[in-house]
Amino acid sequence: MKEEDQRYKMVRFGAMVGIVGNIFLALFKGAAGLLADSRALVADAVHSASDVVGSIAVLIGVRAANLPPDRDHPYGHGKAETVTAIIVAVLLFIVGFEIGLNALQDLGNPITVPKTAALYAIFFSLLVKEGMFRYKHFLGNKYNSDALITDAWHHRSDVFSSAAALIGVAASVAGAHWEIAWLLYGDLAAGLFVSILIMKMAWTLGKSSIHNALDHVLHAEDTTSMRDEVKKIEGVLQIDEFLAREHGHYVIIDIKIAVDPYITVSEGHQIGKNVKDLLLEESKVKDVFVHINPYEKENEKGGTL
Missing domain, CATH: 1.20.1510.10 (Cation efflux protein transmembrane domain)
Structure with missing residues (x-):
């Protein structure tokens, strides 16, 4: 079942x-x-x-x-x-x-x-x-x-x-x-x-x-382990934004990650898919939306696109 x-x-x-x-x-x-x-x-x-x-x-x-x-x-x-x-x-x-x-x-x-x-x-x-x-x-x-x-x-x-x-x-x-x-x-x-x-x-x-x-977002301390795991994925250079919204008994995640701007679209898509598959392994996570940003050094302190 x-x-x-x-x-x-x-x-x-x-x-x-x-x-x-x-x-x-x-x-x-x-x-x-x-x-x-x-x-x-x-x-x-x-x-x-x-x-x-x-x-x-x-x-x-x-x-x-x-x-x-x-x-x-x-x-x-x-x-x-x-x-x-x-x-x-x-x-x-x-x-x-x-x-x-x-x-x-x-x-x-x-x-x-x-x-x-x-x-x-x-x-x-x-x-x-x-x-x-x-x-x-x-x-x-x-x-x-x-x-x-x-x-x-x-x-x-x-x-x-x-x-x-x-x-x-x-x-x-x-x-x-x-x-x-x-x-x-x-x-x-x-x-x-x-x-x-x-x-x-x-x-x-x-x-x-x-x-x-009212679309309550989990606090940063509640998502630390998930963010740490995402950072370990090959090709993820930075997490620009991570929002985990409670939607009743499950969670929907919106995440923006920064990748090498010179890789192909296909390679960027695969990295995003790897991120999504990883987060979906969490029991409470129902869906994940991944946005790919080009990595720029000036964005290291949390800039988003």
Whole structure:
């Protein structure tokens, strides 16, 4: 199986794990929250439901990113995953805002104390979500998928929200048991805290994805080994310019090399081909565009044509 096909298969599987897992958790926490009368648990269920939409978006983005280059998209469709990551981040922010708004509105209503059963439901959810986060984060890093990494952090935000809900519900139950009035607000406070946490995480992930979408170029220290290897190729007298652009999960390189101005066009073409073939051996490099410049001593300090 080709490496690209293997990547698509595993990233798609990761997205499917998210969809199935989140559907189960959303239904489980929603039912448990209503039965146990816990606003924090219901808010957590809404968060899991939003994860279902996010995972479906990831699945669509991964499929689009795997499409081969065409006339309208000669560089491929790799940025589809980055666009999907932005959509998931926006969705996450909206969900966080809604949860916070509901928590603030509930402050004016009579305080209800959740049943102890809510604690067990939240703890179970926390364990499942942490497992989903670790698995999808591993796959996202292994296959360099922005969308899958963002969706993994979506799961981690659910872990944090479940932890906050656990503390809040426990505080409310303890407040009712020991008749401590201010602890009764623990469930509502947890819902508000979860909303702030979700919005902050959404902002961070969205900012990172937008940065990657704007033709981010790898820093010089990230491409040192590749440039050093190119300099070893016979006929390459100088690298005038080296730009490695992130295009979703892969990289496209634009390189300008200086060669002896008195060799034939055919010889210059062969040197350029050798450079391209070398760089394509890098696992993340999808395509390479080589421009040949005539070598001149005055250009030794980085002049380009």
